[in-house]
Amino acid sequence: MSNPLLSLLNERGTLLADGATGTNLFAMGLEAGDAPELWNTDAPDKIVALYQGAVDAGSDIFLTNSFGANASRLKLHDAGHRAFELSKAAAEIGRNVADKAPRTVIVAGSVGPTGEIMEPVGALSHAHAVEMFHETAAGLKAGGADVGWVETISAPEEFAAAAEGFALAGLDWVGTMSFDTAGRTMMGVTSTDLASQAATLPNPPLAFGANCGTGASDLLRTVLGFAATGTELPIIAKGNAGIPKFHDGHIHYDGTPDLMADYAELARNCGARIIGGCCGTTPDHLRKMRAALDTRAKGPAPTLDEIVAALGPFSSASDGTGDDTPPARKRRGRRAA
Secondary structure, three states: OHHHHHHHHHOOOOOOOOOOOOHHHOOOOOOOOHHHHHHHOOOOOHHHHHHHHHOOHHHHHHEEEOOOOHHHHHHHHOOOOHHHHHHHHHHHHHHHHHOOOOOOOEEEEEEEEEOOOEEOOOOOOOOHHHHHHHHHHHHHHHHHHOOEEEEEEOHHHHHHHHHHHHHHHOEEEEEEEEOEEEEEOOOOOOOHEEEEEEEHHHOOOOEEEEEOOOHHHHHHHHHHHHOOOOOOOOOOEOOOOOOOEEEEEEEOOOOOHHHHHHHHHHHHOOOOEEEEEEEOOOHHHHHHHHHHHOOOOOOOOOOHHHHHHHOOOOOOOOOOOOOOOOOOOOOOOOOOO
């Protein structure tokens, strides 16, 4: 039986995903350093508002408030034992919102990195990583998620562990990595590497792509890299709303709704079929993106110069696939905003 995500994708051709989780929850009062997943039980009305904002703006898919709902991250908030519970609550709220929508809306269970470095570079074993991903995935499935959505991954070993965890839970999944180091992930993965891994995993994702990273321009260059491999899997593009800038004690993203409308159009032309926003993306951005996808005809793949002219310059000269790319940095994963 086809997954609801694939059924809707086959019906519509291109799907609009949601925007940021952190950005929108901070606007509702979440404090820096707090675990947003605790709001699934402590402030569920705000999570309803988060999901409903995406639905009302025209999103076909929204991600659950469960990015950090794994034992490792929650342990930092004395809640490591609540990974299943908080994941399940995130999906249950989402299921209720989606079922009330006047059209089909997909509930995607967000799963971020563990925050630890895997062996042999770090101390996290494959078995322990699989165990954590399995626990989160099981909670999301129990809560009614249509599909799991692994995001902001940097290491291929962690991507593989997530795939195994979802297989154990019996939940279909999609996966994205964050390419933020001169066209590569922090652990050195290129667009070609991810396309190859996605196609050869024992439990492959239904779709794969990129999220977060630096700016929308860089992300679209990565999407072009995915498309150039000839992959048959649907490609995901979930870029930030511009570049983060520190102003009045807060981080703001400079991407306007009109810029994100252009980004959505270009993402489709680059080959993406599931298009959304990451950090900084609000319902106002999503409404413009929805209108662009609905009213603008699909065009040819843009050149790099056309991407720069529309969205701004790349953060680096390299797309990560050349020999001149700097070596990978080694640091802990971060929460998507």
